[in-house]
Amino acid sequence: MDKRPEDTRVVIGMSGGVDSSVAALLLKEQGYDVIGVFMKNWDEEDENGVCPAEEDYEDVRRVCAQIGIPYYIVNFEKQYWDRVFTYFLNEYKAGHTPNPDVMCNKEIKFKEFLNHALKLDADYLATGHYAQVEKSEGEYKLIKGVDNNKDQSYFLCMLNQRQLSKTLFPLGHLEKSKVREIAKEAGLATAEKKDSTGVCFIGERDFKEFLTNYIPAQKGEIRNRKGEVLGKHDGVMYYTIGQRRGLGISGHEPYFVIDKDAKENILYVGQGAEHELLFSHGLVALEPHWTSGNEPKFPLKCTAKFRYRQPDQEVVVYKNSNDELLVTFAKKQRAITPGQFAVFYQGNICLGGAVIDKPIKSKEEVNRIINELNQ
């Protein structure tokens, strides 16, 4: 950083949660010219007539006043609807399990919001994400947050060099417990506020009920792989691969979702948490993105996560001429889910990610595709 902190303007995304509150406090203590901005991306009251965004903004107001920074609100409801929510619905309609957090970072926080911050003459955009950016060898590297339990680099896998060069993550080197402690010591209004969980626009509401408001539910059959009908489902979109709950069929061992056929509206299940068809030896992923801006050399030996918080798994990544990735696993993986992201790491560095298109269940199929690629 060339400029002195007092000459460096930082716009911090304030959600009304404890993390962004502490991030703002730390920046202010470091002497930056800090502006707190709350994004309103969703306009809806819950069943009690309470608008959660208004309550959150109230917390932003209180914390910014305590810290002594200016604050205001921007509205990206339309952009959020067009680029995150529409994607979310379309993925469910296609039988996938989308990740709106990844899309929100890509399309809203680090695009619309970043551009907004730059228009305010900001040098940087900061957020309370648990991740780090380091510049080395002329490249901005996205690094995991040091708190292994909270690391959010998974959700940031679609960021590019420009975005990383303009981003500060003041909490990346801290444990979450320390962040709470700082908030309490400073007496911040959000110090005891509960962490948000789940999809932000759904909040504490019932997921099924929420989705039904937007996508008509279509009843259909639950089958096993032999094609036998075992029961009825109330809409394939309500289920995800590996799910046990809510199937409503009993047996000497519990049933799990092993596959979804959205076109035919069939849910496939298998018996037992370790059912063979829940596992795969590889996957195909689409639209790869690399945070460095440069494609790595294939085959790429690295690690990967296929869902948030999963421990790193050893993989080898291949690419075909259609820009599709084949990811092969050192150890078979359970419940690989189309629509989620495969996110690649070299040690603590997040290399990028790609959307999971489909699992490859058998080792033979994986080997056949590798052979084809080698020809």
Ligand SMILES: Nc1ncnc2c1ncn2[C@@H]1O[C@H](COP(=O)(O)OP(=O)(O)OP(=O)(O)O)[C@@H](O)[C@H]1O
């Ligand atoms: N509505 C919002 N307006 C502005 N910035 C936001 C908003 N929502 C999230 N952010 C920014 O993105 C970061 C990560 O968002 P996420 O939803 O994962 O929050 P979190 O980990 O629960 O953090 P927090 O405790 O700050 O809510 C936040 O710390 C904040 O900087």
